Amino acid sequence: MTSAPDLRAYLRTLDAETLAELLLEQADRDPRLRHELELRAVAHGKVGPVLDTLQRLLDAGTQADLTPLARRMADSDATGAELRRAIGLYARACTVHRPDPRELADWILETQLDRPGWPEINLADFAPALGDEGLAHLKAALTQAPQNDVIRRLTEQLAEVTGDVDTLLAILSAQPPTPATALRIVRLLRSAGRHGEAIAHAARTVVHPREGVLALRRAEFRRHPSPDTYRALRAAAEELGRWPEERAQALARLAEHDPAEAIPVYRLHVEELIQLKDPGGYREAAQRLRELRALHKRADRVPEFGEYLAGLVETHKRKTRLLVEVRNARIAVPKVVSGRKAATMGA
Numbered sequence: 001m002t003s004a005p006d007l008r009a010y011l012r013t014l015d016a017e018t019l020a021e022l023l024l025e026q027a028d029r030d031p032r033l034r035h036e037l038e039l040r041a042v043a044h045g046k047v048g049p050v051l052d053t054l055q056r057l058l059d060a061g062t063q064a065d066l067t068p069l070a071r072r073m074a075d076s077d078a079t080g081a082e083l084r085r086a087i088g089l090y091a092r093a094c095t096v097h098r099p100d101p102r103e104l105a106d107w108i109l110e111t112q113l114d115r116p117g118w119p120e121i122n123l124a125d126f127a128p129a130l131g132d133e134g135l136a137h138l139k140a141a142l143t144q145a146p147q148n149d150v151i152r153r154l155t156e157q158l159a160e161v162t163g164d165v166d167t168l169l170a171i172l173s174a175q176p177p178t179p180a181t182a183l184r185i186v187r188l189l190r191s192a193g194r195h196g197e198a199i200a201h202a203a204r205t206v207v208h209p210r211e212g213v214l215a216l217r218r219a220e221f222r223r224h225p226s227p228d229t230y231r232a233l234r235a236a237a238e239e240l241g242r243w244p245e246e247r248a249q250a251l252a253r254l255a256e257h258d259p260a261e262a263i264p265v266y267r268l269h270v271e272e273l274i275q276l277k278d279p280g281g282y283r284e285a286a287q288r289l290r291e292l293r294a295l296h297k298r299a300d301r302v303p304e305f306g307e308y309l310a311g312l313v314e315t316h317k318r319k320t321r322l323l324v325e326v327r328n329a330r331i332a333v334p335k336v337v338s339g340r341k342a343a344t345m346g347a
Helices: 007-012 016-029 031-043 047-059 067-074 080-096 101-114 123-144 149-162 165-173 179-191 195-205 209-223 227-239 243-254 259-274 279-298 302-315 320-328
Strands: none
Touching: 016 031, 016 047, 047 067, 047 080, 067 080, 080 123, 101 123, 101 149, 123 149, 149 165, 165 179, 179 195, 179 209, 209 227, 209 243, 227 243, 227 259, 243 259, 259 279, 279 302, 279 320
16 A cells, blocks of 8 residues: 655745745635735735745746735735835736726725825736726726826826827826926827827927927836936936936836846946946945845846856956945955955055
């Protein structure tokens, strides 16, 4: 007679992600188990690790329904970057397993109206899950709600998502006239094929071309952060002598994006600081490297940071002051250069 397998010993051989998949599959069949797991995740305050697991499973294309757990994380006591990340993962989970579209629309409206200090939801992230029914339900609710800044912002986003050009033009035209708003109207008219109106509007409103270009580059970077849009923003800001403040705002906005999108921009910024060739630039570059290391960890790309750092240090191995600042920032300098001239630190 064959003895029963040692299940505990087998489970200990599995990695955390496989175990998580097995638990979630079982939780899909057992509502009580799912509820218990969700309560444990929130009660222990382990929002970050839970979000890491959710992201890995979604990236791996899991078929498990993660929407209840992702929703609980989005409704948790998390704040700042963790809360923004939770909302983004909830949107992704909803796209894979669509919840009731009307209920989702109500949740979006409720969180934006009744939770002061909550991050602004990007409606485009939830559009696939909302579908026509959810978007129509949200539109009706926005039409009936008393007008305020939140309602106007969601109405504007809804018009963008649904391609309602006339509504979006009416909203933008009612806003205070600024170069950024003028350029948005011009681009909207051009995308709708209304080129004559676009040219006429540009002639009437874009009085300061450089300001307009800066506003355009800023909007492009915020929508699609990349080295190319970062360089374009820097060029436009430098023409107006406003790069330091624009750079600070750009880097602050990166915290709201997927870490994988932020990594190449941070790398470009580190190189930018190193090229200043002064102690202050090296010191700030080292601090940015710490942030870059954290971004790689969040993106589950830790080994890639080691390779990047080794290449960076090899390229700048003669900048001994830079190596000092890197070490001072508690970043281990790769062994490839640690025994060279870096041993005799200079200014």
